[in-house]
Amino acid sequence: MRTMNQAAIIFGCLACIGNGTVRAQFHEGDIAVGRSAAGQLKVTNVPYIPLKLLNPVSGLLNGFTDGNPGFNRINVDQPDADFFQLQAGAQIQLHLLGADPALKFWRNNLSAHLSNPGDQLPLGDHQLHYHGTWHIDSTAPGYEADQVFWEATFVLVDAGSTAYTTSEPFTARFANRANSIPTMSDWGLAALVLILLCAGTLTIRRAQRTGGIP
Amino acid sequence: MKSHPYLAMKLVAVLASSAYGQHGSDIWLGNQANRVAISPSGLMPESTYSPLLPVDTFLQGWTNNNPGFDHVSGVQGGVAEFSGPVQIRLEVVDLDPALYVIDNSFNVLEFPGDRTLLGGADLHTHITWFIDETDPGFDAEQCVWEGRFRLVDTGTGLAPSLPFSLYFTNVPVRGGEFPPTPTAATGDFNHDHFVDLLDQEAFAVCMAGPESIPQPNDPEVTTCEVDCHNAFDFDDDLDVDLEDFADFQRVSGAH
Numbered sequence: 001m002r003t004m005n006q007a008a009i010i011f012g013c014l015a016c017i018g019n020g021t022v023r024a025q026f027h028e029g030d031i032a033v034g035r036s037a038a039g040q041l042k043v044t045n046v047p048y049i050p051l052k053l054l055n056p057v058s059g060l061l062n063g064f065t066d067g068n069p070g071f072n073r074i075n076v077d078q079p080d081a082d083f084f085q086l087q088a089g090a091q092i093q094l095h096l097l098g099a100d101p102a103l104k105f106w107r108n109n110l111s112a113h114l115s116n117p118g119d120q121l122p123l124g125d126h127q128l129h130y131h132g133t134w135h136i137d138s139t140a141p142g143y144e145a146d147q148v149f150w151e152a153t154f155v156l157v158d159a160g161s162t163a164y165t166t167s168e169p170f171t172a173r174f175a176n177r178a179n180s181i182p183t184m185s186d187w188g189l190a191a192l193v194l195i196l197l198c199a200g201t202l203t204i205r206r207a208q209r210t211g212g213i214p
Numbered sequence: 215m216k217s218h219p220y221l222a223m224k225l226v227a228v229l230a231s232s233a234y235g236q237h238g239s240d241i242w243l244g245n246q247a248n249r250v251a252i253s254p255s256g257l258m259p260e261s262t263y264s265p266l267l268p269v270d271t272f273l274q275g276w277t278n279n280n281p282g283f284d285h286v287s288g289v290q291g292g293v294a295e296f297s298g299p300v301q302i303r304l305e306v307v308d309l310d311p312a313l314y315v316i317d318n319s320f321n322v323l324e325f326p327g328d329r330t331l332l333g334g335a336d337l338h339t340h341i342t343w344f345i346d347e348t349d350p351g352f353d354a355e356q357c358v359w360e361g362r363f364r365l366v367d368t369g370t371g372l373a374p375s376l377p378f379s380l381y382f383t384n385v386p387v388r389g390g391e392f393p394p395t396p397t398a399a400t401g402d403f404n405h406d407h408f409v410d411l412l413d414q415e416a417f418a419v420c421m422a423g424p425e426s427i428p429q430p431n432d433p434e435v436t437t438c439e440v441d442c443h444n445a446f447d448f449d450d451d452l453d454v455d456l457e458d459f460a461d462f463q464r465v466s467g468a469h
Contacts, residue, residue, distance in 0.1 A: 016266075022274050060272055060320040067279065067340045109267040110342065117268040129239060131279055133318075140385040 009102035030072040031170075032155065033128060034083045034093065041092070041156040041167035042083055044073075049172040050118050054136055056176075063102070064176040070131035086126035091160030097118045097169055099152035101142025106133040114152075125160070136176050149172045181194075243302060243337065243365060244286030244293035249373040250302060250365040253293035255280040257281045259378035261452065263358065263440055265387040266345055275312070276346040276384040282340035283332050296335035301369030303329040304341070307362040307377050311351025315361065316342040329366065343382050357385045357438035399458075401465045403435075403445040409466050413445070417454070417462055420446050424455040 032044040043049075054064035071094070077084045086092070096105070096114040104113040106130055107121050114121060123130045136150055137143060153171045158164035242256030247460030252259065268277035283304070286295045296302070306315065306328045315323035317330035318341060332339050345359055346352060359382045365375040377400065389397035401409040403416040419435045422428045428442040446454045448461035 055319060057320045060316065060322075065318065065320065068338070070340070106280045108340070109269050110271060110273055111267060111269040111277070112271070131282060133279075 005166075016062075027032055027059045030068070030070040030129075030131075032074050032083075033071050033123070034074045034078075034085055036082045037084060038165075039163075040165040041158060042050050043156065043170050044083075044168060046168055046170050049170060051173045051175060052134065053175050053177075054134060061133075061135060061137070063140075063143070064136040064174075066131050067133055069172075070129065072129045073124075073127060086128070086164075087162050088126050089161035090125045090126040090158055090164065092125070092128055093120050093157045093159055094123050095155050095157050097100045097153040097155060100147075100150040102137045102140040102144075103150040103152050104137055104140075105152065105176065106135055110134050120157070122159075123156075126162075134172070134174060136174060148175055150176075232453045239280055239286040240282040240288065240338075242284050242286050242293070243332075244290070244295050245297070245300075245372060250367050250375040251293045252365075252375065252378065253286050253291040255286070255291035255293075259380055262450075263381050263383045263387045263443065263452075266343060266384055268384075269344075273344060273346070275349075275352075276345040276382075277316075279326055279340040279341055279342050281380070282338070284332075284338045285336055298335070299369045300335050300367050300372065302332045302334070302337055303366045303368055304332055305329045305364050305366050305374075306353075307364055309361050310356075310359040311353070312346050312349035313359040313361055313382065314346060316395065323453050332365075334369070343380075345382065345384055350356045355437065357440055358383050373411060383440045385438055386444075387440060388444045399446055399448045399450075399461075400445065401445060401448075401462045403441070409462070412468070414462070417432075417446050417459065420454045421459065422454060424453055424457070425451075426453050428454050 010027050031049060032091050034042050036042055049069065052066065052069060054066045057063065057065045074083065075085060093115070094105075096117060096119045099105075099115055104115045105121075106113040110133065112121070113119075113135070121132075138145075151171050151173050153169050155169050156167040158166075240256055241259065242253040244251055244253055245466045264278065264281060266278045269275060270275045283302075286293050288295055304315070304323075306323050306326055308322060308326055309315070315328075315330070317323065318339060319330075321330065323330060330341065332341075343361070347354075360379050361382065362377055362379045364377045367374070388399070401413055401417075403413040406412070416435050419430045419432045422438075428439040429437065430436045430442055442454050443452060444464060448457050448458045
């Protein structure tokens with residue numbers, strides 16, 4: 001029983017370390033777009049798109065920007081995930097449900113941006129691949145210099161002949177400071193602390209069994 | 215007359231791009247014989263016109279962020295994926311007047327030697343191509359702008375790529391994004407739903423022979439090579455020649 005308790009503590013510590021390492025690997029890939037078997041539009045990473053750090057800019061635009069993530073249709077069906085390719089006839093639009101003040105999504109030719117509920121833009125057809133510009137506008141009314149995270153929530157709508165039903169809402173999150181996002185070193189430090197705590201717990205338990213600690 | 219060194223690989227590129235999970239409309243980069251190279255499995259330079267869309271915001275003219283740049287995975291089209299800490303940069307060799315490149319930090323590239331970082335071994339980025347109609351060098355009669363570039367590795371010292379050109383236009387291109395247009399040439403130059411002698415007269419204005427980009431010079435027909443490509447470039451090799459005429463004859467009288 002004592003061996004199992006020690007093993008449980010060790011494995012528990014290792015599991016915590018492993019989970020921390022996985023969560024630190026933020027993926028910067030495009031938002032995959034497809035549909036369910038029932039014909040509803042779908043994106044990956046619902047309801048939250050992985051957090052994205054934007055880069056500081058000044059001049060033409062001011063604040064923080066990046067062109068990733070984009071939107072890209074899947075080209076291989078994933079039946080186990082109920083995630084299938086779009087079919088010819090689809091005309092997919094991105095509709096904004098709401099966004100934090102100062103957060104904008106510029107069209108790929110910078111001709112307009114989505115920033116207010118109801119704003120929309122066409123992403124493309126069944127072979128869509130679209131990159132706009134995500135922008136935290138430091139000159140916009142409502143921009144808070146102390147704010148760290150910004151969010152915008154969207155749905156996908158099909159205006160084409162395929163008539164797919166509207167997707168579930170999904171939220172894209174952005175940060176403007178590197179130190180707001182846990183890095184590998186942060187997770188590594190957390191793991192080290194956890195190891196030390198586990199080691200300390202084992203030491204205390206061993207001392208208790210030998211009678212060294214009341 | 216412009217030549218098309220990459221056209222022979224275009225069919226391979228079209229077939230290959232559909233088999234992979236990458237963006238077929240992007241330019242795929244990798245390593246070929248220790249030189250930064252463009253894979254024929256992606257978009258090939260000098261094989262198409264990239265349409266730019268009107269903009270009237272803090273920019274005035276025409277812009278778009280396609281084509282983008284992506285990385286080869288494995289070996290694709292004889293080009294291998296990057297390995298090691300490569301740092302691939304796009305360098306301007308020459309730009310037509312009024313044509314600019316805006317990178318993701320909104321730096322403007324306009325002079326030979328100007329560079330921007332595209333990324334490392336797993337690069338995937340879209341930068342903004344911009345025709346500035348407020349530029350003193352902007353020519354309203356011009357419909358195609360050429361940008362000439364090369365790719366440089368400042369990370370591991372791969373040899374730079376061969377220079378290559380990208381063609382941008384402010385005229386709608388068939389198969390372009392907005393608005394969606396038919397992707398195949400129809401021969402119906404004047405869009406009257408018939409392919410007839412009127413269109414044949416336009417064909418004569420456009421025909422420049424094999425591997426030569428049309429240079430139409432009849433204001434009553436067109437002075438824009440993209441119009442010729444849209445209507446008469448049946449094999450999509452950017453020229454209008456006797457092969458295209460054979461296809462035009464097949465569709466004459468129909469539509």
